[in-house]
Amino acid sequence: MDEEARKALVLRLFDIGAVKFGTFTLKSGIESPVYVDLRVLVSHPDVLDQVANALLSAVSSVEYDTLCGVPYTALPFATLMSSKTGKPMLMRRKEVKAYGTKKMIEGVITPGQRCLIVEDLVTSGLSVFETVEPLEREQLIVNDVVVLLDRGQGGRKNIETRGKNLRSVLTLAQVLDVLVAAGKVDTVTADRVTAFIRDNQVTVTDKLEAQVLPTKKAKLQRTPFEDRAKLCKNAVGVALFSLMARKKTNLCVAADVVEAKALLDLADAVGPQICVLKTHCDIVRDWTDETGTQLRFLADKHDFLIFEDRKFADIGNTVVQQCSGGVHRIASWAHFTNAHALPGDGIVDGLRTAAGVENHGLLLLAQMSSAGNLLNKEYTSACVEMAKRHTDFVFGFISQERVIEGSEGDAFVYMTPGVKLSQEGDGLGQQYNTPTAVIADRNSDIIIVGRGIYKSDNPAATAAIYRKQAWDALA
Structure with a gap:
């Protein structure tokens, strides 16, 4: 032709x-x-x-x-x-x-x-x-x-x-x-x-x-985590930034196991490598108050924070009970949790009431890694504006990338799930990205890794590999 x-x-x-x-x-x-x-x-x-x-x-x-x-x-x-x-x-x-x-x-x-x-x-x-x-x-x-x-x-x-x-x-x-x-x-x-x-x-x-493939954002001139701690207005957020700088890790392990012993064993094994342990307490079949107490003991022992991935999405009065009461009494052992922005500002007010701002914090779910999810750009923008209205309690986001540019964004932490050493899917809609893609290309702060670590033959050794890749990607 x-x-x-x-x-x-x-x-x-x-x-x-x-x-x-x-x-x-x-x-x-x-x-x-x-x-x-x-x-x-x-x-x-x-x-x-x-x-x-x-x-x-x-x-x-x-x-x-x-x-x-x-x-x-x-x-x-x-x-x-x-x-x-x-x-x-x-x-x-x-x-x-x-x-x-x-x-x-x-x-x-x-x-x-x-x-x-x-x-x-x-x-x-x-x-x-x-x-x-x-x-x-x-x-x-x-x-x-x-x-x-x-x-x-x-x-x-x-x-x-x-x-x-x-x-x-x-x-x-x-x-x-x-x-x-x-x-x-x-x-x-x-x-x-x-x-x-x-x-x-x-x-x-x-x-x-x-x-x-992940969109590459412009190379970020990163502000050191210890300096970002000074910008954050929530005590848990300050503690997290400081911990990352002190321990030199930006790895969070998602402990999606279903038995208390397996949860505690995993926390003990990967604890030296992580800044955050992410839990789903409602999938643990034999959860008791002692489980939460032991998790806090391991968090102190290995210097990490506990993030209960509860994804609250109800009205304020309900989330007060869900966070502070019930079988799991989340506020008594988790350092922070997360929520959808769908119910509006009332959900932040409710969780603040349940946990208190002195020893607790909140992430907003701004983006998801599952294929076909409905969290569009308008929803993400609404999450950002909600966070800015509640900086005493909201200190970051679950997101696929840094969602606030410039120095204003340095006051928040960005945690990204769906990370594996190789890009693939799980057949159930989960889409994976590599540590380098998430940290270096998307300018996120913390990678969240689940099955890639807890299903490996040696979770501690595998966590060390993820930790190094994610930390090196900050440079």
Whole structure:
């Protein structure tokens, strides 16, 4: 495809609304300044014909016996390409029907034939492999993929590192260049899109799960923890900053175990490595008052604080009882806890009443690490403003990054869950980041590690590894 034909295709795609600019929420929940909707091409036969010709031109040197479009948007592309070349076409179902032939791949399958994958758009490459796998199970040879638009967010690397060749008609960067030159898009918009692509690279795990890599924030000139202790207005927050500086650790271990002995043994083993032990007292089957007393003894012995991850989310009067009373009497042994901002300021007032500001503190849950969570930017901003109204009691956030920039943000601590030595997911929506990504790239302060430590063969030794990585990432 020559340059003039490429420019003409880009302008036509823009004119029919296949490429839009603004603010769009993607399936992942991420807000994007660009949205590509190639489904509209079915209503524009002339553009559909241009696309089919462009795709065929991109694979003119590729040898293949049959082709298969990735459902659903690429199916019309593959159909036209099949008609133009006389090459047979296969179709992959998105789901197998419970009746009829119950096939995943429809069409005449000849084992050993070379099959070309046709795709409309590549972001992560995940949908490509969802098509490759059933084809290869039918003993077809899949080496090549052709796509109309490569967004440039890591899909090419994900496809090629798995042994497939990717040929694209267009990249999003080329689209931007053409539209800016034609006066269709201004440079400010183009720069926003370019920054979005750079900061939202996507990888595909060995389990074929797409994961957005952490956005790198500008390198933070860190204020020493001992100096930040002087800015914090809550006693527990001051103690935490001071402890981190003194002990040289920014590791919190999430002790998500279900028996009191296992909890106490874990606390004793990892205590020398941590600044905070995070508990879920309501999952401990044999919890007693003595459990809390022993935890405080170990906290004093090893110099760490106890964080009960209760995630309070009720009205003020209720949380007073939940925090100070009940079976667990959280305020009697935990140094601090956390809460959702959903009920409003009353929840902070209630917890302050239950625990007192002299020996207790509170984190607000500003962001979460689970896939598809509903804590959007507006919610995070509301949490920040609530914290600023209650600095005597609220001293930090559970978040995926530092949520208050500048010197004002130094008065708060930022603790980030979902950390492992390698990036992956757990199959239940939890998305993991590495210590370096969280501390160096996201400018958080404390990593929270659970299964990566307490399920290891040697929790104490593993905690030491996490501690070193997280502390080194501060430099």
